[in-house]
Amino acid sequence: MTMVSTPRLEVKNLSVTFTGVTVLKNAHLKLMPGEIHALVGQNGSGKSTLIKLISGVYKADSGGEVYVDGKRIGTPVHTASLHEQGLAFVHQDLGLVPDLTVRENVRVGRHATFGFTGMINKKKDARATREAFDFLGVDIKPETKVADLVPSERVAVAIARALQERNLGSGVIVFDESSRAIPPDALEEFYGHIRLLASQGTSVLFVSHNLREVLKIADRVTVLRNGSVVEMGAPTSDLDEAGITRLVLGKDGELGDYVRSMPSEIREGGFTLTNVAGGRAFGLSNTIRRGEVVGYTGNVDSGFSSVGPLIAGVHPGGGEIYVDSKKIKRPKHSSLPMVRAGVAFIPQDRHYLGLATELTVQENVTLPHLRTKGKPWWTGLAWQRRETETVLAKYEVTPPDRKAAVSTFSGGNQQKVLMGKWLLEQPAVLILDDPTQAVDVGARSAVLRAARQAAVDGSAVVLCSAEVDDLAAICDRIHIMEGGIVVRTLQQPMTADDILAATYDIAKGSIT
Ligand SMILES: Nc1ncnc2c1ncn2[C@@H]1O[C@H](COP(=O)(O)OP(=O)(O)OP(=O)(O)O)[C@@H](O)[C@H]1O
Numbered sequence: 001m002t003m004v005s006t007p008r009l010e011v012k013n014l015s016v017t018f019t020g021v022t023v024l025k026n027a028h029l030k031l032m033p034g035e036i037h038a039l040v041g042q043n044g045s046g047k048s049t050l051i052k053l054i055s056g057v058y059k060a061d062s063g064g065e066v067y068v069d070g071k072r073i074g075t076p077v078h079t080a081s082l083h084e085q086g087l088a089f090v091h092q093d094l095g096l097v098p099d100l101t102v103r104e105n106v107r108v109g110r111h112a113t114f115g116f117t118g119m120i121n122k123k124k125d126a127r128a129t130r131e132a133f134d135f136l137g138v139d140i141k142p143e144t145k146v147a148d149l150v151p152s153e154r155v156a157v158a159i160a161r162a163l164q165e166r167n168l169g170s171g172v173i174v175f176d177e178s179s180r181a182i183p184p185d186a187l188e189e190f191y192g193h194i195r196l197l198a199s200q201g202t203s204v205l206f207v208s209h210n211l212r213e214v215l216k217i218a219d220r221v222t223v224l225r226n227g228s229v230v231e232m233g234a235p236t237s238d239l240d241e242a243g244i245t246r247l248v249l250g251k252d253g254e255l256g257d258y259v260r261s262m263p264s265e266i267r268e269g270g271f272t273l274t275n276v277a278g279g280r281a282f283g284l285s286n287t288i289r290r291g292e293v294v295g296y297t298g299n300v301d302s303g304f305s306s307v308g309p310l311i312a313g314v315h316p317g318g319g320e321i322y323v324d325s326k327k328i329k330r331p332k333h334s335s336l337p338m339v340r341a342g343v344a345f346i347p348q349d350r351h352y353l354g355l356a357t358e359l360t361v362q363e364n365v366t367l368p369h370l371r372t373k374g375k376p377w378w379t380g381l382a383w384q385r386r387e388t389e390t391v392l393a394k395y396e397v398t399p400p401d402r403k404a405a406v407s408t409f410s411g412g413n414q415q416k417v418l419m420g421k422w423l424l425e426q427p428a429v430l431i432l433d434d435p436t437q438a439v440d441v442g443a444r445s446a447v448l449r450a451a452r453q454a455a456v457d458g459s460a461v462v463l464c465s466a467e468v469d470d471l472a473a474i475c476d477r478i479h480i481m482e483g484g485i486v487v488r489t490l491q492q493p494m495t496a497d498d499i500l501a502a503t504y505d506i507a508k509g510s511i512t
Pocket residue numbers: 018023041042043044045046047048049050398399408409410411412413438440
C-alpha cells in the first residue's frame with residue numbers, strides 16, 4: 001500500500017529575472033512532512049535566490065505557485081504572513097544584532113507588551129526565549145549580549161528565533177548554509193536539532209556544499225544547475241558523493257592530486273616565522289620556502305585557526321616574521337607592512353577582511369594594484385579592464401560582469417573574486433584560511449589548483465584548513481596542532497585518511 005500525503009511545501013514554476021537575466025527558471029520543489037531535504041548546486045546556481053523567493057525577499061515573475069499543506073499562498077509571498085504559514089528561515093549570515101541581548105534578538109517583532117501602555121514585557125519575553133532554548137536543549141541566558149556568545153550559541157539563538165511559537169510537528173524550517181557558521185565540534189549538536197525537528201514532523205530544507213554532510217543527514221536532495229532544477233527529491237540512499245557531484249556539475253568531478261600533477265621547484269627565499277604567538281597559537285617557528293605549500297591543521301580547539309590571521313599580520317602577536325630574510329615590522333593594528341612585503345591573505349571571513357562588496361568587481365580586483373601599476377587614466381582603464389577580465393575567465397566567475405557590484409554575486413563567486421584579486425600579482429607569500437568553505441565542488445578544484453600554481457610560480461604558500469582532502473591535494477607537508485602548538489608533521493606522500501587518522505590519534509592523546 002502506498003500512502004499518499006499532502007506535501008508540506010510545494011513550489012511550482014517559480015522564476016525570477018533580474019535586469020533581464022533569468023536567474024531561476026520554472027523551479028519546482030516538493031517537501032514532504034517530516035523530511036530532511038537538501039538543496040545543492042554550484043555557486044550562482046540559484047539556491048539562495050529560490051529561498052529568497054519563498055521567503056518573500058525577492059518578488060517572483062508571474063506564474064509561480066507556492067503551496068503549504070496543500071493550500072496555495074499568494075505570490076509574491078508576503079514576508080509578514082510567513083510566520084502564519086509556518087515557514088521559518090535561518091539565513092546565511094544568521095541576521096543577529098550583536099549589540100542587543102539574546103532576548104531582544106529572539107523576540108524582535110514579536111515582543112510581549114503590557115496591554116495599554118504598549119511597553120515591552122521583558123519577563124514574558126525572557127520566558128518565551130527560555131522555552132525556545134529548552135526545546136534545543138541549550139542553556140543561554142536571555143540577558144547576555146549576542147556579541148558575548150560563542151559561535152555555536154549564536155547559531156542556537158538564530159534557530160530558536162526561527163522556531164519559537166511553532167506548532168509541534170508542523171511547518172518548514174530553511175537553513176541557508178547554516179552549518180558553515182557552526183564550529184565543527186558543535187556540528188553534531190546541530191544535526192541533532194535538525195533530526196529532532198524532523199522526527200516530530202517539521203520539514204527541513206537545507207543548503208550545503210558539503211556533500212558528505214548532505215549524504216549524512218538528508219533523506220532526499222534537489223539539485224539546481226544554472227537556475228534550473230535538474231533533479232527533484234532524489235533519495236540520498238541511492239546516491240554517493242560522486243553521484244551528487246555529477247548531478248551538480250553535469251559531468252564527473254575531479255579533485256586532483258595537485259602535488260604530483262603540478263610539481264614545484266624549491267627556490268631561494270621564503271617566509272620565516274620565529275616564535276610567533278597570538279590568539280590560541282604559540283611557539284610557531286617554521287620556514288616555508290618559495291615553491292612550497294605548507295598546511296596547518298588540527299582539531300577545533302587546537303589553535304590552528306588562529307594561524308592564518310596571525311601570520312598574515314591581521315591579528316596582533318609576538319615573535320618575528322621574515323619575508324625573504326627581511327624582517328617585517330608589524331604595528332599592532334595594521335597589516336599594511338605585510339601587504340607591502342608581498343604577503344597576500346585570503347581570509348575566512350571575506351566580508352570583513354577581503355572585499356568592499358558595494359564596489360564593482362573591477363574596483364575590488366584592481367584596487368590593491370593601483371599603486372604599483374597605476375598609470376594615466378586612459379591607459380590605466382584599459383589595464384584594469386584587461387586584468388579583471390582575466391580574473392573573471394580564470395576563475396569562471398558567473399556572471400562574468402566586471403561592472404557588477406560584488407554584493408550581487410553569490411557567496412562562492414565572491415570567494416573567487418577575492419582569490420583573483422590577490423593572485424593578480426605574484427605574491428611572495430600566499431596565506432589561505434579555509435579557502436574552499438563557500439565554494440562548490442567545481443570551483444573547489446579551481447581554487448586549489450590556483451594555490452598550487454602560486455607555489456609552482458614561486459610563492460611560499462600556507463594553507464590553514466580542516467579539510468583533509470584539500471590539504472592532501474596541494475600540501476608538500478602539513479603541521480598538525482594541539483593545545484596551540486605543532487605536535488606532529490606529515491610529509492608527502494600522504495592521503496586525506498592519513499591526516500584524519502593522525503589528527504584523531506592526537507585528539508585521543510596518543511601522540512605518535
Ligand atoms: N539582487 C540581484 N541582482 C542581480 N543578480 C542577482 C541578485 N541576486 C542574485 N543574483 C544572481 O543570481 C544568481 C544566483 O545567485 P544565488 O545567490 O541564488 O546563488 P547560490 O546558488 O546561492 O550560490 P552560492 O552557493 O555561491 O551561495 C547569481 O548569478 C547571482 O549573481
